[in-house]
Amino acid sequence: MSEIAAERPVPLLTDLNRPYWTGGSNGEWRLQRCTDCERLVHPPALRCPHDHGVPEYVALSGRGIVETWTVNQHQFFPGFTPPYVIAFVTPVEDDRVRVLTNLVNVEPDDVTAGMPVRVTFQRCVDGEDEVFIPLFEPDH
Amino acid sequence: MTSLLTDKVIISGIGQSDIGRRLGRDALELTAQACVAAVEDAGLTLADIDGLTTYPGASQAGPGFSGASLRDIHDALGIKPNWVAGGVESPGQLGAVVDAMLAVAGGMADHVLCWRSIWEGTAQGGGRRQGYGARGGRPTGMMAWQLPFGATAANLAAMQVRARMIRYGLTREQLASIAIVERANARLNPSAIYSDPLDLESYLSARMVSDPLCMYDCDIACDGATAFVISRAEHAAALGHPAVTVEALDCAHHDRFTWEGGEDITRISSRWSTIWERTDYTVTDVDYASLYDGFSVFVLCWLEDFGFCKVGESGEFIADPARISLGGDLPINTAGGQLSGGRLHGFGHLHEACLQVRGEAGDRQVDDVALAAVGVGAANSGTTAMLLRSAR
Numbered sequence: 001m002s003e004i005a006a007e008r009p010v011p012l013l014t015d016l017n018r019p020y021w022t023g024g025s026n027g028e029w030r031l032q033r034c035t036d037c038e039r040l041v042h043p044p045a046l047r048c049p050h051d052h053g054v055p056e057y058v059a060l061s062g063r064g065i066v067e068t069w070t071v072n073q074h075q076f077f078p079g080f081t082p083p084y085v086i087a088f089v090t091p092v093e094d095d096r097v098r099v100l101t102n103l104v105n106v107e108p109d110d111v112t113a114g115m116p117v118r119v120t121f122q123r124c125v126d127g128e129d130e131v132f133i134p135l136f137e138p139d140h
Numbered sequence: 141m142t143s144l145l146t147d148k149v150i151i152s153g154i155g156q157s158d159i160g161r162r163l164g165r166d167a168l169e170l171t172a173q174a175c176v177a178a179v180e181d182a183g184l185t186l187a188d189i190d191g192l193t194t195y196p197g198a199s200q201a202g203p204g205f206s207g208a209s210l211r212d213i214h215d216a217l218g219i220k221p222n223w224v225a226g227g228v229e230s231p232g233q234l235g236a237v238v239d240a241m242l243a244v245a246g247g248m249a250d251h252v253l254c255w256r257s258i259w260e261g262t263a264q265g266g267g268r269r270q271g272y273g274a275r276g277g278r279p280t281g282m283m284a285w286q287l288p289f290g291a292t293a294a295n296l297a298a299m300q301v302r303a304r305m306i307r308y309g310l311t312r313e314q315l316a317s318i319a320i321v322e323r324a325n326a327r328l329n330p331s332a333i334y335s336d337p338l339d340l341e342s343y344l345s346a347r348m349v350s351d352p353l354c355m356y357d358c359d360i361a362c363d364g365a366t367a368f369v370i371s372r373a374e375h376a377a378a379l380g381h382p383a384v385t386v387e388a389l390d391c392a393h394h395d396r397f398t399w400e401g402g403e404d405i406t407r408i409s410s411r412w413s414t415i416w417e418r419t420d421y422t423v424t425d426v427d428y429a430s431l432y433d434g435f436s437v438f439v440l441c442w443l444e445d446f447g448f449c450k451v452g453e454s455g456e457f458i459a460d461p462a463r464i465s466l467g468g469d470l471p472i473n474t475a476g477g478q479l480s481g482g483r484l485h486g487f488g489h490l491h492e493a494c495l496q497v498r499g500e501a502g503d504r505q506v507d508d509v510a511l512a513a514v515g516v517g518a519a520n521s522g523t524t525a526m527l528l529r530s531a532r
Contacts, residue, residue, distance in 0.1 A: 004290065009276070011284035043285055043398055068306065068405060070298035071351040072290065076271035080290030086350075088299060088405060098400045102289050108351075113306045124288075126278065133288050 004084040004102050008133055010126035016044045019057040024121030024132020028059040040094040062119035064089040067098055071108040083108055089136050105137040141420050143389050149241045150383040150531050152371035153182025154494045159331045159364035159482050162261040168216055171208035171257035174365035182369035183378050190222045191249030195236035195256050197226030202272040204263025207365055223248040231391035232517025233486035234524035240370040250372055256487035257365035264361055282398050296399045297435035298353035303406045314455035316343040318436040319356040319479050321461045326476025328504040333360050333482040357436040362482030366491050376531050382498045385531035388419040393522045410445040410515055410523040421511055423447040428496045428506045429513040430489035433477040442515040474504040486516035497528050
C-alpha cells in the first residue's frame with residue numbers, strides 16, 4: 001500500500017460509529033441502510049435523514065466510484081505528507097451517499113471522475129482500540 | 141410581506157477593531173476596541189447595553205478561533221445584561237446577530253451588543269497554516285470523519301470546486317474572478333490585509349493548496365474583531381446616521397452538519413433558503429451583495445442560492461469580472477472579502493453591507509444602495525441569509 005500516513009488519528013469509537021471503523025477486521029466495508037426506504041445512510045445516525053426509519057449496518061461489496069477528489073499539496077497535519085489524494089467515494093449499492101477517504105495505490109494525475117475503486121483497509125491502533133480505516137484503490 | 145423584525149429592530153451601531161495579519165496585540169483588548177466603537181456609533185454608552193451575543197463564544201476549535209468569549213467581554217467591560225447568548229451551534233456565524241435581533245423584538249433587551257472576534261493570525265504564529273484538529277487527540281463528532289484522512293476544510297472546498305468542474309464545466313479562469321475582484325476592492329479599503337494587484341496570470345500560476353484550489357482561493361488568517369449594536373427601532377431618531385433594518389431573514393439548514401451529509405456536493409446549506417418568500421422585493425432589486433468567501437467557491441454557491449443566476453451557471457455569471465466589480469451589475473464584497481480583507485468570519489461581510497446601506501463606504505461606495513444581500517456560512521456550518529435596507 002502506498003503510504004500517505006504511517007499512523008492516522010483513531011476516531012473516538014461510539015456504539016454508532018464502531019461498525020464503520022472496525023468492519024475491516026473481517027474485510028467488510030459496512031454502512032448503515034435504512035430498514036424502511038433502504039437508502040444508505042452516512043455518517044451513521046439513529047434515524048434515517050430521509051424518512052426517520054431505523055438504520056442498520058450492512059456489509060457492502062466494497063466497490064464504489066470516485067465522485068470528486070482533490071490532490072492535497074499543503075501540510076495541514078503532522079504525519080500526513082503531501083501530495084496525497086482525498087476523495088468522496090460513492091458505493092455502487094447507492095450513489096446518493098458518499099464517504100470521505102483517501103485514494104491509494106494510484107498516481108494523483110491518473111484519478112478521474114467516475115473511476116471504479118475498491119476498499120482496502122489500514123489498521124491503526126490507539127490504546128485498546130484497533131480500527132481499520134477504509135481507503136480506496138483503483139478497481140481494475 | 142416582511143419579517144416581524146422589519147422596521148421594528150435596527151442595527152444601530154457598527155464597529156471594528158484594528159485589523160492585521162499578525163498584530164501581536166491582546167485579543168481581549170482588540171475585541172473591546174470593536175465593541176466600544178459599535179456602542180459609540182449607536183450613540184450609546186456601555187451602561188445602556190442590556191444584552192450580549194457572540195459567535196462562537198468560548199471555543200477550542202483552533203488557536204485564535206475565538207478572540208474573546210461572552211464572559212470575557214461581560215467581565216472586561218462591566219456590562220449588566222438582562223439577556224445573553226453565545227455559542228457556535230447556530231445558523232452560521234451570523235446566528236449571533238439573529239439571536240440579538242430576536243431578543244430585541246421579543247422584549248428581552250433594548251440594546252444588544254453582538255461581536256465576533258478572531259485572533260488566528262497571532263495565535264497560529266509564523267508557520268504555515270495548520271488544519272483544525274492538528275494538535276492531536278482522538279477526533280470526535282464531525283472531525284472523526286475528516287481527520288483520519290488528513291482532510292481539512294480546504295480539501296473539502298477543493299472537492300466542491302472539482303465537482304463543479306465535472307458537472308457544470310466550471311473553469312479556474314472563471315473562479316479566478318472572485319479573488320481578482322476582491323483584491324481590486326481591497327485596494328480601496330485601508331484595513332485590508334492584501335493590497336498588491338492580482339491578475340489572472342498570477343492566479344493561474346499560484347501555489348496549489350489542494351488542487352484545484354490555490355492559495356488565492358483561501359481566506360487569510362488575521363487578527364480583528366467586528367461588533368454591532370442591535371436596538372429597538374425607536375432608537376433610530378437618536379442616531380447620527382441611517383438606521384439599518386432587516387427586510388428579510390432566512391436560516392434554513394436541511395442538510396446534515398457534515399460535508400458528506402449534504403444532498404448535493406456542489407452546493408452548501410444556503411440552498412435551502414426561502415428568503416424570497418419572505419419579502420415583496422425580488423432578486424433584481426439587490427444593489428450590493430456581501431457573500432461569504434471562506435473559500436472562493438462559496439461565493440458561487442451563494443450567487444446561485446440567492447438566485448442571481450441559475451444553479452450551475454455561476455461560473456459563466458462571473459466569467460467577466462466586471463459584472464461583480466464596483467460599477468458592475470452586482471458589486472460584491474467591496475471591502476475585499478476574506479480572501480484579501482482578512483478572515484473576519486462573516487461579521488466583516490455584514491459590516492460592509494451596513495456601510496453600503498448607510499452610504500458610508502467611502503471610495504468603494506456603490507451608488508444608491510436601497511437593498512443589500514448578505515449571505516454568510518458554508519456547507520457544514522449553517523447559513524444565514526439577510527436582506528438589509530434603511531429603516532423607515
